[in-house]
Amino acid sequence: MKIGILGAGSVGKALAKGWLDAGHSVKISSRDPMSESLFTWKEQMGPDCQIATFEESAAFGEVIVLAINWSGVESVLKQTGQQALQHKVIIDLSNAVEFSETPQLALKNISAGEMIQQWLPESRVVKTLNMVGSATMVNPSFSQGTPVMFLCGNDAEAKVTVQELLHAIGWRDVIDLGDITRSALLESLMLTCLISEIRQQEFGSAFALLRK
Ligand SMILES: NC(=O)c1ccc[n+]([C@@H]2O[C@H](COP(=O)([O-])OP(=O)(O)OC[C@H]3O[C@@H](n4cnc5c(N)ncnc54)[C@H](OP(=O)(O)O)[C@@H]3O)[C@@H](O)[C@H]2O)c1
Numbered sequence: 103m104k105i106g107i108l109g110a111g112s113v114g115k116a117l118a119k120g121w122l123d124a125g126h127s128v129k130i131s132s133r134d135p136m137s138e139s140l141f142t143w144k145e146q147m148g149p150d151c152q153i154a155t156f157e158e159s160a161a162f163g164e165v166i167v168l169a170i171n172w173s174g175v176e177s178v179l180k181q182t183g184q185q186a187l188q189h190k191v192i193i194d195l196s197n198a199v200e201f202s203e204t205p206q207l208a209l210k211n212i213s214a215g216e217m218i219q220q221w222l223p224e225s226r227v228v229k230t231l232n233m234v235g236s237a238t239m240v241n242p243s244f245s246q247g248t249p250v251m252f253l254c255g256n257d258a259e260a261k262v263t264v265q266e267l268l269h270a271i272g273w274r275d276v277i278d279l280g281d282i283t284r285s286a287l288l289e290s291l292m293l294t295c296l297i298s299e300i301r302q303q304e305f306g307s308a309f310a311l312l313r314k
Pocket of ligand 1: 108113174
């Protein structure tokens with residue numbers, strides 16, 4: 103599958119490597135696609151990895167991954183344009199977080215996932231992976247059990263596609279929570295995980311669902 107990744111931070115790069123290793127093609131983008139460090143990283147990824155502008159990545163991908171810092175999401179989506187993303191599956195990992203005394207959600211009456219679906223009404227937004235750190239996103243391995251990954255979105259077919267992509271990077275237990283309004287739950291779950299990690303000073307955790 104052709105995957106366009108908007109954003110080349112730790113998340114964009116980790117997912118690019120995961121899906122490249124699983125045999126997919128990736129076009130990853132940044133505000134500065136000519137940067138030397140990005141080029142050096144791309145050289146290690148092999149021929150199925152390309153670097154591009156946000157517009158080129160958006161045009162390339164059958165599936166688009168939004169791995170942009172929240173402060174830049176709206177402007178990047180404006181730059182790529184709704185039409186380039188029309189009907190496409192958009193994997194949204196955004197967390198709108200304010201770091202004051204303790205981290206808190208920056209959006210009060212709406213989640214980031216819902217906002218992105220509103221900005222891209224003709225696209226099929228699926229929220230997932232936002233509640234784990236970038237180092238845990240690919241081939242998660244825990245001695246205590248099998249971690250669970252949740253997803254949500256309005257389009258059933260898009261969620262099947264994303265579920266397959268999650269399986270490809272090692273998420274065996276994937277649970278569909280329903281429509282995009284459930285992204286509020288996933289963003290709160292991220293905050294729960296983050297605050298718990300900060301209080302325990304232990305990082306890299308994930309959730310598991312224990313069943314009898
Ligand atoms: N880091 C994690 O462990 C983690 C875990 C779960 C979810 N998330 C979420 O995943 C997303 C990506 O996380 P990240 O840590 O990889 O983010 P990041 O390193 O802060 O940024 C990722 C990308 O966002 C672009 N960007 C930043 N500010 C921008 C702006 N004002 N306008 C346009 N582009 C901008 C950067 O462009 P340049 O390349 O040009 O700098 C970079 O490519 C975020 O929404 C984050 O909340 C992160």
